[in-house]
Amino acid sequence: MPNILGVIPARYASTRFPGKPLIDLAGKSMIQRVYEQACKAKLLSRVVVATDDERILLHLQNLGLEVVMTSTNHTNGTERCLEALQLTEGDFEYVINIQGDEPFINPQQIDTLAGILNGKVQLGTLIKRITDPAVLDSPNIVKVVFNRKMEALLFSRSCIPHLRGVSNQDRLSQFTFYKHIGIYAYRVDALAAITHLQPSPLEKAESLEQLRWLENGYKIKVVETELETLGIDAPEDVEKALKHYNV
Template sequence: MDIIGIIPSRYGSTRFPGKPLVDIAGKSMIQRVIEQCKSAGVLKKVIVATDDQRIFDHVKKLGHEVYMTSPNHTSGTERCYEALQLDGGHYDFVINIQGDEPFIAPEQIQLLTSTFNRNTEIATLIKRIESIEELENPNIVKALKTDTGLALYFSRSSIPHMRNIPLEDWMKSHQHYKHIGIYGYRIDALGKIVTLAPTPLEMAESLEQLRWIENGYRIRTATTNIETIGIDTPEDLERALKEMKV
């Protein structure tokens, strides 16, 4: 099975402009993402897809593969698809790795690929929620799944709602999960989902994956025990450096 890893990377973050190039203990953020992906040992190729010349030049200088893509994409999924067309190689699956996850664990990439088979359309990771603070945080996306691991729904709200149970007891009454934003797509499924129009649930929650569910696509989940640390703000980076002891 041939799998390509694609890292969409934009310069123009409103909360942290230029974050792909920020220095993290002597290496740029995007360099760390690339190296973590390659160290997983399960990807035939790892490429960066960007719309910014500074990122393009930086990745090239490091000796890694990078493609310049359109600035008009509205999602990393669309950027991945264009990069795949530019690459022109033959692959069975694509993994979309967030460009602001410099501490993504190789084991998580390996876990995601373990879900891939001919029946897999889309796959992603989830992790058990450990605190009420996480459960109530709208910036942490929650996930519901079937017993067989298929995603039922994603929400910024706490799901399921535990009726007639005090909030402090929700964690005891049900196993809640949060979404880890790494995706795997079967090649043909990726080509189809990028043609889909936004849907009501997606627009209500501002979650792209709901578009796929509303259109009948199956998202397989795998549960990781490893915490991920996405970097959205300079404060996130400061906290992450302390936690990871980089």
């Protein structure tokens, strides 16, 4: 297996939920819980948090967890992952970008993604079969279609593909749809290259960074997981999260 660095980007500033990484979830900060879950993954060589805020830096340092301070000028987590790689000692072949707002990330999901990283894969991500018809038309849930080689063809906030002549209520019985799980793997050379790409038309239209990579000819390998995720995007999601800790 290649040496894989797990990076958890963690920004303090957030339009919808400022200070989100430091919120308390049953006695531990959210970022601590994400870090602890990531460390349970068997195929990661190392895990580091990449932050741009001294409050998060000091919090994690006080806990004895590995963290690096990155620039405040990054426009996305991919750029932050590259700087974290550059700041972390070690000879890594891949980086896995783990969302900092998913305290319930299952280590098996990380290992499922890591398991396809054979040196030939440039970029990788997770997908999950859609079973809830409401998800198909939710712009907050990204859908994905892929080819027979398990390479992504397109990501969209719309329902893809459109089933001609099929009513909305019958879609799931006529076709297998997949949603995107937002955890990414980058081969280090691909990571360095994609951070220099300019925003693309499809990316701007959908507000999905991975479309920039596809438009520039990069291959994104997808692998299916049967495990669900629960992210914390807004303050109202905290109550849902606490229920999982029986609080």
